Amino acid sequence: MSRPRTLLLAALALCAAGSVFSGSINPYYHDILIMIGINILLAASLNLIIGHTGQFSLGHAGFMAVGAYSSAWITIAWGASAGWLAYLSALFAGGVAAAAAGLAVGVPSLRLRGDYLAIVTLGFGEIIKGVIQNAEPLGAQRGLGGMAQHTNFFWTFACVALAIYGITTLVHSTYGSGFLAVRDDEIAAEAMGINTTKYKVLAFVIGAFVAGIAGGLYAHFKQFIHPEGFSFLRSVDIVVMVILGGMGSTAGVCLAAVVLTVLPEFLRSVSDYPWLPAPVRELAENRMILYSILIVVLMLTRPQGLFGKLDFGRKKP
Amino acid sequence: MNILELKRVTMQFGGLKCVSDLTLRVDANELVGLIGPNGAGKTTVFNLVTGVYRPSSGTIRFLGRNVAGRRPYQITGRGIARTFQNIRLFGSLSVFDNVRTACNMHLRHGISHALLRGRGFRAEEEEIRATVMGFLEVFELADLRGRPANSLAYGDQRRLEIVRALATRPKLLLLDEPAAGMNPSEKDRLMTLIRLTKEKFHLAILLVEHDMRVVMGICERIVVLDYGTKIAEGPPDEIRRDPRVIAAYLGEEAA
Amino acid sequence: MIEFLQQLVNGLSQGAIYALIALGYTMVFGVLRFINFAHGDIYMIGAFAGFYSAPKLLALAGGGPSFAGAALVLVAAMALCAAAGVLIERVCYRPLRAQPRLTVLIAAIGVSLLLENGGQFAFGADPQAFPEIIADSAIDLPASWGEFSLLTITVGQVIVLGSTAVLLLALRAVVLHTRTGMAMRALSLNPLAASLMGVNTDAVVSFTFAVGSAMAGAAGILTAIQQPSIDPLMGINAGLKAFVAAVLGGIGNIPGAALGGVLIGILEALVVGYISPTYRDPIVFAVLIVVLLVRPSGLLGKPEREKV
Numbered sequence: 001m002s003r004p005r006t007l008l009l010a011a012l013a014l015c016a017a018g019s020v021f022s023g024s025i026n027p028y029y030h031d032i033l034i035m036i037g038i039n040i041l042l043a044a045s046l047n048l049i050i051g052h053t054g055q056f057s058l059g060h061a062g063f064m065a066v067g068a069y070s071s072a073w074i075t076i077a078w079g080a081s082a083g084w085l086a087y088l089s090a091l092f093a094g095g096v097a098a099a100a101a102g103l104a105v106g107v108p109s110l111r112l113r114g115d116y117l118a119i120v121t122l123g124f125g126e127i128i129k130g131v132i133q134n135a136e137p138l139g140a141q142r143g144l145g146g147m148a149q150h151t152n153f154f155w156t157f158a159c160v161a162l163a164i165y166g167i168t169t170l171v172h173s174t175y176g177s178g179f180l181a182v183r184d185d186e187i188a189a190e191a192m193g194i195n196t197t198k199y200k201v202l203a204f205v206i207g208a209f210v211a212g213i214a215g216g217l218y219a220h221f222k223q224f225i226h227p228e229g230f231s232f233l234r235s236v237d238i239v240v241m242v243i244l245g246g247m248g249s250t251a252g253v254c255l256a257a258v259v260l261t262v263l264p265e266f267l268r269s270v271s272d273y274p275w276l277p278a279p280v281r282e283l284a285e286n287r288m289i290l291y292s293i294l295i296v297v298l299m300l301t302r303p304q305g306l307f308g309k310l311d312f313g314r315k316k317p
Numbered sequence: 318m319n320i321l322e323l324k325r326v327t328m329q330f331g332g333l334k335c336v337s338d339l340t341l342r343v344d345a346n347e348l349v350g351l352i353g354p355n356g357a358g359k360t361t362v363f364n365l366v367t368g369v370y371r372p373s374s375g376t377i378r379f380l381g382r383n384v385a386g387r388r389p390y391q392i393t394g395r396g397i398a399r400t401f402q403n404i405r406l407f408g409s410l411s412v413f414d415n416v417r418t419a420c421n422m423h424l425r426h427g428i429s430h431a432l433l434r435g436r437g438f439r440a441e442e443e444e445i446r447a448t449v450m451g452f453l454e455v456f457e458l459a460d461l462r463g464r465p466a467n468s469l470a471y472g473d474q475r476r477l478e479i480v481r482a483l484a485t486r487p488k489l490l491l492l493d494e495p496a497a498g499m500n501p502s503e504k505d506r507l508m509t510l511i512r513l514t515k516e517k518f519h520l521a522i523l524l525v526e527h528d529m530r531v532v533m534g535i536c537e538r539i540v541v542l543d544y545g546t547k548i549a550e551g552p553p554d555e556i557r558r559d560p561r562v563i564a565a566y567l568g569e570e571a572a
Numbered sequence: 573m574i575e576f577l578q579q580l581v582n583g584l585s586q587g588a589i590y591a592l593i594a595l596g597y598t599m600v601f602g603v604l605r606f607i608n609f610a611h612g613d614i615y616m617i618g619a620f621a622g623f624y625s626a627p628k629l630l631a632l633a634g635g636g637p638s639f640a641g642a643a644l645v646l647v648a649a650m651a652l653c654a655a656a657g658v659l660i661e662r663v664c665y666r667p668l669r670a671q672p673r674l675t676v677l678i679a680a681i682g683v684s685l686l687l688e689n690g691g692q693f694a695f696g697a698d699p700q701a702f703p704e705i706i707a708d709s710a711i712d713l714p715a716s717w718g719e720f721s722l723l724t725i726t727v728g729q730v731i732v733l734g735s736t737a738v739l740l741l742a743l744r745a746v747v748l749h750t751r752t753g754m755a756m757r758a759l760s761l762n763p764l765a766a767s768l769m770g771v772n773t774d775a776v777v778s779f780t781f782a783v784g785s786a787m788a789g790a791a792g793i794l795t796a797i798q799q800p801s802i803d804p805l806m807g808i809n810a811g812l813k814a815f816v817a818a819v820l821g822g823i824g825n826i827p828g829a830a831l832g833g834v835l836i837g838i839l840e841a842l843v844v845g846y847i848s849p850t851y852r853d854p855i856v857f858a859v860l861i862v863v864l865l866v867r868p869s870g871l872l873g874k875p876e877r878e879k880v
C-alpha cells in the first residue's frame with residue numbers, strides 16, 4: 001500500500017474518532033469547525049482551477065449553489081424518512097450536477113483566457129444565481145429551507161480528507177502534470193502532446209464537483225439556503241483564500257481557509273471582551289474593514305501568499 | 318524514404334506572405350539544416366509543421382498522412398517534437414517534472430488509476446521516473462533535477478528543451494536555434510549531442526540555426542529560405558559557395 | 573411603439589452611466605493590462621462627494637438647485653475621484669506592477685472591499701437621499717410631435733446624455749490630440765517600446781487613473797440626479813455592469829467601452845420592460861458570454877495573438 005493511501009485511511013479514521021467527541025464540543029465551536037471544512041473544500045477545489053491549471057475563475061460560488069440546491073431538492077423530495085444513505089446520494093448527485101455546470105463553464109475557457117475568462121466565469125455564477133432566483137420549486141427569492149441537518153463532523157471532514165487526497169495525488173502524478181503544464185505554458189504543453197483542452201475542462205469539472213459537494217454539505221448544515229449567499233462576493237472570498245494560501249499550494253490554501261474562517265469569529269469575540277480598550281473593540285467590530293486592509297497589505301508584502309511554497313508531501317525524484 | 322513532406326505550402330498573415338510556395342522534404346534519419354536571414358520564415362515553417370498555424374494553402378504530410386489542420390498535441394502524438402526559439406519551458410516546474418510532462422502522452426493509466434494509486438499505476442510512475450532520469454543523465458542534467466526550470470542557466474535551459482522534446486519519443490525533431498546564446502565550447506558539446514541523439518534515437522532532425530559553423534558542421538543537407546521562398550538546397554559545400562545564398566546574407570549585413 | 577421608444581430612452585440614459593464607468597476600466601486595462609476591481613466603488617465615492625459638498629457648493633452658486641450649482645458639484649466630485657484614483661494606484665497598485673496580474677487583481681479586490689466597508693462605516697449603511705442639485709422634472713414635449721409627445725423625457729436624462737456626450741468628446745480630444753494622450757496610446761500598444769522612447773510610464777498611469785476615476789465620479793453625480801438614493805454598496809452592481817460593458821465592447825478599446833455601455837443599458841431596459849426585472853442580470857451575462865464566444869475579444873477589440 002502506498003503512503004498517500006495510508007495517510008488517507010489514517011485521516012478517515014481520525015475523522016471517525018473525532019466525530020465521537022464532536023458531540024461534546026461547544027456547539028459554537030462545532031459550527032465553526034464545520035464551516036472550516038466546507039471552506040477548505042471550496043478553496044482546495046478552486047485552487048485546482050486557478051492555482052494548478054492557471055484558469056482564473058470568479059464563479060466558484062455558482063458551482064457551490066448548484067450542489068447545494070440540487071442536493072437539498074433531492075433530500076426534501078425524499079422526505080424526513082431519508083437516512084444517511086439518501087443524504088450521501090444527494091451529496092453525490094449535487095456534485096455531479098455542479099460538475100455538469102463546470103463542463104458548461106469549462107468550454108468557454110477553451111476560447112478565452114485571463115480577464116475574459118474571469119468575467120465569463122463570474123457571469124456564469126450570476127446566471128446560476130439568477131436562474132435560482134426565478135425558480136419557484138427552489139424557493140426563488142425566498143430561499144430554500146426544510147432540509148434535515150445531516151451534515152456532521154464526520155461527513156464534512158471525510159469529504160475534506162478525500163478531496164485533499166484526490167487533488168494532491170492527481171497533481172503529483174504524471175497524468176496530473178498536464179494541469180501544471182497548461183498553467184505554465186499552453187503552447188509548450190501542446191507541443192509535449194498534452195491535450196490542453198481536455199485538462200482545462202477537466203479542472204473545471206473536478207473543481208466544480210468538489211465545490212458542489214461543499215454546497216451539499218452546507219445546505220444540510222445550515223438547513224436554509226438563499227441565492228444571495230452564492231453571489232460573486234462569495235466567489236471572491238474563495239479566491240482570496242486561494243491567493244493568500246499561495247496559488248498551487250494545496251496545504252497553504254487549506255491553511256488560509258482555516259485562518260480566514262476563524263479570523264472573523266475571533267474578531268467577533270474580541271469585540272465582546274469588556275476589559276479590552278474601547279478602540280481595540282471598535283476596530284474588531286469593523287472586521288470587514290480589517291479584512292480588506294489585510295488583503296491589500298498581504299498582497300503588498302507577501303504576494304506569493306501567506307505561507308510560501310508550502311505543499312503536502314511529495315517524494316523527491 | 319521521406320517522413321516529412323511539405324508541398325507548395327504558403328502562409329499568409331494579412332497581406333504578408335511569410336512562407337510562399339515552399340516545397341520541402343526530410344528523409345528518415347536525416348539531419349537537414351534550415352537557414353536564412355532573420356525574418357525569412359524559418360520559425361513559421363516550424364509553426365506550420367507542428368500545427369500552431371494552419372497553412373493558407375498547400376499540404377504537409379508526415380509519414381504519409383496529412384497533418385495540416387490537426388491540433389499541435391495531435392501532431393506531437395504522431396511523432397513530431399520541437400524546441401522553441403524563445404525558450405518555453407514550464408518555468409515553475411522542476412527539471413525532472415519538465416521532462417515528465419513529455420511522458421504524459423504515452424500514459425497507459427488514466428485518471429481513475431491516478432486517483433486509486435493501484436499497483437499498475439505505481440509501476441508505471443516508477444518506470445517513467447527511470448526513463449526521465451535516463452534522459453537527464455544523457456544530457457548531464459541529472460544533478461539539476463530538483464531545480465525549477467526558470468532558475469537554470471541559459472545553456473542548460475536550451476538543453477532541457479531538447480531533452481523534453483526527446484522524451485515525447487519523436488520520429489522527427491525540430492530544433493529552433495538551439496545554439497543561440499551558447500559560448501563556443503557549449504556549442505561544440507551541443508553538436509556532439511545532436512549527432513549522438515540522432516544516432517541513438519534514430520531520428521530525423523530539422524535544424525534552424527544561425528551559427529554557420531554548427532550548421533555546416535553537422536547538417537547533411539541544407540535548405541535556404543529568403544523572404545519565405547526557398548532559394549537554394551543542397552549539401553553544405555554547395556550551399557557555402559552558392560551566390561544566391563551569399564547575396565541573401567550579404568544583403569542582410571548591408572541592411 | 574411608444575413603449576419601446578420609452579424603454580430605449582431609459583436604457584440610453586442608464587447606458588450613458590455605464591459607458592462613463594466602463595471608460596475607466598478600459599483605459600486602465602489599456603495601459604496596465606489589469607482590471608481595476610475597485611473602479612465601481614470610485615463611482616460610489618463620487619456620489620458621496622456630491623452628497624457632502626452639494627449644500628456648500630449650491631450656496632456658493634446662489635443657493636437652491638441650479639445649473640451652475642450642479643456643474644460645481646459635478647466638477648468637485650470629478651476632482652475628488654481623480655485624486656482618489658491616483659492615490660489608490662500610487663499606494664496599492666504601483667508597488668505591484670512587476671508582480672503577476674492576479675496579485676494586483678486581488679489587491680484591487682481588497683481596495684474595493686475596503687471602500688465598501690469603509691463607506692458603510694463612514695457614511696452609514698443605510699441609503700441616503702441625495703440633495704436636489706437640479707430640478708429633475710419631466711419635460712413637456714410639444715404637441716406637434718404627435719404620438720411622440722407621449723414619451724417621458726426628464727431634465728435629468730437630458731443632462732445625463734448631454735454631459736456624457738461632452739465628456740466623451742473631451743476624452744477623445746485628450747486621447748487623440750495631446751502629448752499625454754499619445755503617450756497613453758503608445759503605452760497600450762507596446763509598453764517596452766514606449767518607455768524606451770521616453771514615455772514616462774508612471775506619469776501616464778497616474779493620468780489614466782485620474783481621467784478614468786473622474787469619469788466614474790461624474791457618473792456617480794449623474795446617477796444621483798436621476799435616482800436620488802445613494803448607498804455605500806451602489807458601486808458593486810454598477811461597477812459589474814460597466815465592467816461587462818467594457819468587455820463587451822472589447823476591453824482596452826475606448827469607443828468599445830462607450831458602445832458596450834449603451835448596449836448594456838438598452839438591453840437591461842428592454843429585459844425589465846418586456847420580460848421581468850428578475851431576469852435582468854442573467855440575461856445581460858448570457859448575452860456577454862454569447863458575444864465573447866463568437867468574438868473572443870469583444871465587439872471592437874482586436875484579437876491579441878501570442879508570438880511563438
Ligand SMILES: Nc1ncnc2c1ncn2[C@@H]1O[C@H](COP(=O)(O)OP(=O)(O)O)[C@@H](O)[C@H]1O
Nearest residue numbers: 330335353354355356357358359360361362877
Ligand atoms: N503570427 C504572426 N502574425 C504576423 N506576422 C507573423 C506572425 N508570425 C510570424 N510573422 C512574420 O513572419 C515573418 C517570418 O518570421 P519568422 O518565421 O519568425 O522568421 P525567422 O524564424 O526566419 O527569423 C516575419 O516577418 C514575422 O514578422
Ligand SMILES: [Mg+2]
Nearest residue numbers: 359360361402
Ligand atoms: Mg525564428
